[in-house]
Amino acid sequence: MKIDTIINQPVIETERFDLRPLRKSDKGLVEHYSSDERVARMTTSIPHPLPPGMAEAFVTRAMSEDRDEDTWAMDGTKDGGPELMGVISLKKMDRNQTEVGYWVAPIFWNTGLASLAVQALVEANPLDNATMFASVFQDNPASARVLTHCGFEYLGDAESFSVARDTTVPTWTYSRKL
Structure with missing residues (x-):
């Protein structure tokens, strides 16, 4: 695995795809995939239907130098795939911890993409x-x-609000010591 830094966020290379910082040109595919109700319903923050400008705002925040979350595109171009197959992020927390979040476009479900990205x-x-x-x-x-x-261990049950579902949903929480 090779890591190169672009701006202040690394590109993480794998054999099949790269995790790279989002760029303005990702807006269209982010909008296309995140507007799919199946994707939105499995996240806490993506509304359904997706309001105009939401994807652009997401990409703009991800590209900001003073962001509190690093977001990568799952970019399959090195293997003949699309520039964006999903996104994965690390939200900064206190005490040297982060929270991993990800979604994968439905066309790539059950391909191992999420496991490889995590x-x-x-x-x-x-x-x-x-x-x-x-x-x-x-x-x-x-x-x-x-x-x-990917080696995460179950911590317990909780619940989170899902914007797309407009309700609180039971969750499982996991952690991984590094």
Whole structure:
């Protein structure tokens, strides 16, 4: 695995794809995929329907030098795939910890993409964290399997509000010491 830094966020290279910082040209695919109700319903923050300008605001925030979350595109161009197949992020927390978040476009579900992206991010540990956390909705066991496959351990049950569902949803919380 090779890591190169662009601006103040690294590019993380894997054999199949690269995790690279978002760029303005990603807006269209971010909008296309995140407007899919199946994607939005598995996140806490993506509304459905997706309001105009939301994808552009997301990309702009991700590109900001003073952001509190580093976001990478899962870019498959090195293997003949599209520039954006999903996104993965690390939200900064206190005590040298981060929270991992990710979504994958439905066309790439069940291909191992999420597991490879999470594993690459864990191995690179670009923010030199002591611990990474992640939460998934309990009705999304595929995402829970991604986390356990990547060495995350179950911590407990909780709940989070889902904007797309307009309700609080039970979650499973996981952590990984690095």
